[in-house]
Amino acid sequence: MRGAQRHTRACSPFPIIHVPILSSLSLLLALASAPTATGPAQDPAQQVARRAVQQGRYVPLEGVVRDALKRHPGQLLEVELDDGVYEVEILRADGVVAAEDGAGRLMRILLAEDDAALAERLQPLLEQAGYVVDVVADGRQAEEIGQVEDLQAAIVDLGLPGLDGLSVIERWRGNGRDFPVLVLTARGRWHDKLAGFDAGADDYLTKPFQTDELVLRLRALIRRSHGHASPRLQCGPLQLDVNAGRFDLEGQALALSPQEFRLLSYFIHHSGQVIGRDRLGEHVFDGGHDPDSNALDVLLGRVRRKLGTDLIQTVRGQGWRLAAPALLGELFKRSARDRLDNELQQDMLTLLAQAEIDADGQLQLRQEPNDARFQRVFSGAYWQITNSSGKVLLQSRSLWDETLPVAATGAAERNLPGPLQQSLRARVQQVRLPRANEPYVAVVATDRSALDADVAAFRQRSAMALAVLVAAWLAVLASQVHFGLRPLQRLGTQLERVRRGDAQHIDTAGLGAEIAPLGDELNALLDHQQRMVARARTSAQDLAHALKTPLSVLAAEADGEGRAWRATLREQGARMQASVDRYLAAGLTADHRERTPVATVAQAMCRLMARVHGERALQFQAEGIADDLQFAGASADLEEMLGNLLDNAGKWAQREVTVTARAEEEQVRIDVRDDGPGLAAEALAQVTQRGVRLDERESSSGLGLAIVGDIAASYGGRLALENAQPGLRATLWLPMG
Structure with a gap:
């Protein structure tokens, strides 16, 4: 349709047909005369479709609202006026079309x-x-x-x-x-x-x-x-009992019309969501809401007055939402309301103190309350006394000919609608006077607009103050971030200098007490990486040195022939293969996360070396090593170090080689001792140099004890050699796991 077209939803596989009157009169009359599921159509809108066509235009029958949405089981007809021409929307379907209400009702x-x-x-x-x-x-x-x-x-x-x-x-x-x-x-x-x-x-x-x-x-x-497991839904002081179909505000029942109940129900089921005018009108008025009508605004105004609070908030340009009030504003409101309730209680006591039963058994006041507001018509201050059946017996002049709609048992404070659609705060109390035949219900009420205005002003001022505080807090936070991150900026600058090669370490002097430990850890990491790079470079040099001699021998024997030449080739090839295998098995990257039992490795290496040196009947023994003593490193590295030390000791030992280990100053100390001739003082300084062998008669690669020292150094440990009288003692200090 053109103009203010309605959105309708069909429960049918059939399409919605828009029929312009001037061009489709015959089709329209045929569709309008179709039988429905409930027999001949009697709805006025169908009568419009059947009979109200004059000179090609629709003329609504008397009593038919032109924009009313008419529903019935067989057809749905909507009469719309556009530029003076009525158009009819025909839905061919079985069933009904209706808007749902988020309250669990309708x-x-x-x-x-x-x-x-x-x-x-x-x-x-x-x-x-x-x-x-x-x-x-x-x-x-x-x-x-x-x-x-x-x-x-x-x-x-x-x-x-x-x-x-x-x-x-x-x-x-x-x-x-x-x-x-x-x-x-x-x-x-x-x-x-x-x-x-x-x-x-x-x-x-x-x-x-x-x-x-x-x-x-x-x-x-x-x-x-809808995400509500409980039959009671709550938003701040407002509570809906779904099963009972009742709203309570601050524990007191709200008197609501059906439309007011539907509106508030939809709000509380979509608490916190912004609901637009069209959506709210469709649900509250069951699809028959005219967007140009102010009926929704009037309904919202009535509900807001009954709530007496800003629970329903206006979101400009979007709609409304139901939101619980802020905690600070709610506390102020409760304090102000309690003060008002105390004043009402005092007025109630003053009123009841003047009430009595006269000689005729009629209720009267010895003297009316002195507050001048009770004498001024519709002033906002009222009192009223009724009998048990609700008949007004006495009331203040300010009520004029109005009454306060209230009935009570006991005593309570509540919100009431007053004259001129005022929102009142009332004290209601049931009393029984001497010589009275029945109880009476006394009400003292006052206009709560001043209370609501004070609460609104407080919330506005507190919101402004909170905004200022938040802005100040953000400014302080920004300054803290700016100045607090300066040490990190300096740290980043120094890391960049290390990356470019302008510095080897980070200067932690200007980083501050909080960032300096991070700089120390980064320096330790840089040192570790430098050691690993140096170790890799040294390993490459050692491997080249180990291969140099066999390659020289092969070059010298290149022109040889016969069995001797083949034997030399096999021997030197085996030496090169042994050197390569050693570096492949060494695990040159130290892994401090692995934990290796020292006793297990020492015993295994002793058994292995006893077989290697079996022709000399040497004894290799691991003594006094605790089972829980662990090396913080890879087992392959420990095997490489102990194997090298035991092998060198076995070459010089007379009868036995002994391995001992213990914890010393949070490190593992491992001693490998032989009973051989030992070393001269000048030889001790040379033996750990790469490529130096004291016994050139032994078949080895010529790498000496330098490899052991390199592996130990990669873990932050060290190797030391000293004469033990008799023999030589090699001592390893390694990190303890």
Whole structure:
């Protein structure tokens, strides 16, 4: 349609047809005369479609509102006026179109039931419970409605014609439709229930059943689908009891009209969300809201006055939202309200002190309260006394001919609507006077607009103060970040100098006490990396040195022939292979995360060396090593170091080689001692140099003890040699695990 076209939702596979009157008169008359599911159409809108055509234009019949949305089971007709020409929107469908309400009342649900008698019995009961019900008897139609319509819940029978209920539910869930589904069926066996839940049903009710149970289950499903497990919803001082259908404000029941209840229900079910005018009007007025009407604003004004608070907030250009008040403002409001309640209590005591029963048994006041506001009409200060049946016996002049709508047992403070649509704060108390035949209800009330104004002003001022505090806090935070990150900026600059090669370490002097430990750790990391690079470079040099001699021998024997030449080739090739294997097995990268038992490695290496030097019958022994003593490094590195030391000791030992280890100053100390001739003083300085061998007769690579020292140094340890009288003692200090 053109102009102010309505958005309508169809529960039908048939399209919505827009029929311009001037061009489609015959089609319109044919469609309008089509029979409906409920017999001949009697709705005024249908009469417009049938008879109200004059000279190609629609003329509404008397009493027909031109923009009213008319619904009935067979057709949906909407009469719209656009530039003087009436157009009719015709929906060919079975079922109804309705807006749902977020309060759990007047929600749109689908009833898919092929038993016509049961569906006819359930529909009015569900509508009486507050739901708008679409009834279908075919599975395919139910499946299509669930795919395209905004349903709050669905009740599905499993034995539907066309498409069974399980398939309907599975297709809904497969397409992401997540509204609650309650299965209502005569199939009550356990595997039928499992199949229903597996298909995606949320609840399962077998026939026969109690309708009250069906309604309660449906309410619970819808409530949980909105994220509310409890039947009581709350937003600040406002509480909705869904089951009782009652709103309480600060513990006191609110008197609301049906439309006011629907509006407030929709707000509390969407608490915190911004709700636009069209959306709110559609739900509150059941789809019949004119966007140009001020009915919604009037309704909001009435509800706001009854709430007496700013729970409903206006979001400019977007709509409204229900939000709990800020804690500070709420505390101020409660304090101010308590002060006002105390004043009302004093006025109540003053009023009751003057009340008495005269000789005729009539209620009278010896003297009216002195407050001049009680004498000024509609001043905002009122008092009233009624009997137990609610008849007004005495009241202040300020009420004029109005009354305060109240009935009470006991005593309580509450909010009341007053004359001129004022919002009142009232003290209500039931009293029994001497010589009285019945109790009386006394009310003292005052206009709470001053209280609300004070609360609003406080909230505005506190919001401004809070904004200033937040701005100041952000400024302080920005300055802290700026000045606090300066040491990190200096650290980054120094790291860049290290990367460029302008410095070897980070100067921690200007980093501050908080960042200096980080600089120390980075320096330790740089030192470790430098040691690893130096070790890799040294290892490459050592390997080149180890291969140099065999290659020289091979070059010298290149022209040789015969068995001697082949023997030399095999010998030198074996030496080169041994050198390569040693560096492949050494694990040149120190791993401080691994923990290696020293006793286990020492015993294994002693057994190995006893076999290597078996022709000399040497004894290799590991003595006095605790089982829990661990080396903080790779086992391959420890094996390489001990193997090298034991092998060198075995070459010079006379009868035995001994290995001992113990913890010393948070390090592992390992001693390898032989009973050989030892070394001269000048030889001790040379023996750890790369490529130096004291016994050139031994078949070795010529790398000496330097490899052991390099591996130990990579872990932050060291190697020391000294004469032991007799023999030589090699001592390793390594990190302890």
